[in-house]
Amino acid sequence: MSLPSMISAKALGAMPQFTLEQIGEKALDRALVKAGLPHKFIEARDGYIPKNALAIFIDQVARELGEGNIGLVWAPALTVADYGAWGGYVLGAPTLGAALIRAQSVMPYHSSMDKTNFRIHNDLVGYEYQFGLKEHAAYPNIAFSAVGAVLSIFYHFLGKSWRPRQIFCDLPRLQAREEVESTFGCPVLWNKDRLEIWFERSALSVVSPHQMTKRTTLEDIKRERVVGPPSSFPEIVSRVLQLQIASGGIDLNAAARSLDIGPRSLQRRLQSEGASFRALANRAKTARAIELLNEGFLSVQEIATDLGYENSQNFSRAFRRNLGVPPSAYVSR
Helix, strand or coil, X not given: CCCCCEEEHHHHCCXXXXXXXXXXXXXXXHHHXXXXXXXXXXXXXXXXXXXXXXXXXXXXXXXXXXXXXXXXXXXXXXXXXXXXXXXXXXXCCCEHHHHHHHHHHCHHHHECCCEEXXXXXXXXXXXXXXXXXXXXXXXXXXXXXXXXXXXXXXXXXXXXXXXXXXXXCCCCCXXXXXXXXXXXXXXXXXXXXXXXXXXXXXXXXXXXXXXXXXXCCHHHHHHHHCCCCCCCHHHHHHHHHHHHHHHCCCCHHXXXXXXXXXHHHHHHHHHHCCCCHHHHHHHHHHHHHHHHHHHCCCCHHHHHHXXXXXXXXXXXXXXXXXXXXXXXXXXXX
């Protein structure tokens, strides 16, 4: 059974800030809550999130804004420069060709299922982006967002006035096809089997005109993203629980929704892998409690409230059950 696809939270890029500026904080909060993402994602965007949560967020923003083609609206503002060390490493390559190869090689640090491929045909090159959640209703907007982000690599080397020769799109021909071609500045061929940007082969050797003030290495990406996306189902669920704690409380139904599976299916799959939702939730709460206790200025009651316990006594009992000592003894030690 395949794992739910995960993606770096930095893939949100300018989307939250754009939403905030266009439709306000309440609408942004509704979209984040719907996707099971904490408000801190406006700035931090740390770790990995379910790709389905990203799709839910994009779909909800489109609804809030009343703009069905939201991917086209924010595509020009999306850039891999917002992807932290990952983007710095890609854009720091000596040539466009080297940058596209770097993006291909470090893709596992960005997403657990996305891939890129080169396709050379005479004097043209096709650069394909494969998104690991094509079946979602939000895929058209995801596809346009992905094209916008990938094109930012080209613009870095070739300038903002550069345009692709053409784009292959794995979507049926849309009514907004003229808007799509206007946004990306080139013909778009619909009903293709892949999402692909075609450009002149000579562009691969173009050197970046930008002087990088800070060099970024592969090791910088590894340090920033530690071990990459979660590699097992219990680890993925644990990551969702961490997001829920940051948002205000753990909820089985919301966790299942963010992974696009049913609550019972989630529990059964955890059981088949020797885990349980309750145990993972307790572990996530305990880990968060330790972080808060280490801050040194929060009371036990405040931490209990933050973690959703009815009172400090319930929190203390749960903490002692997991670590063998009550919170007060942990702090003293």
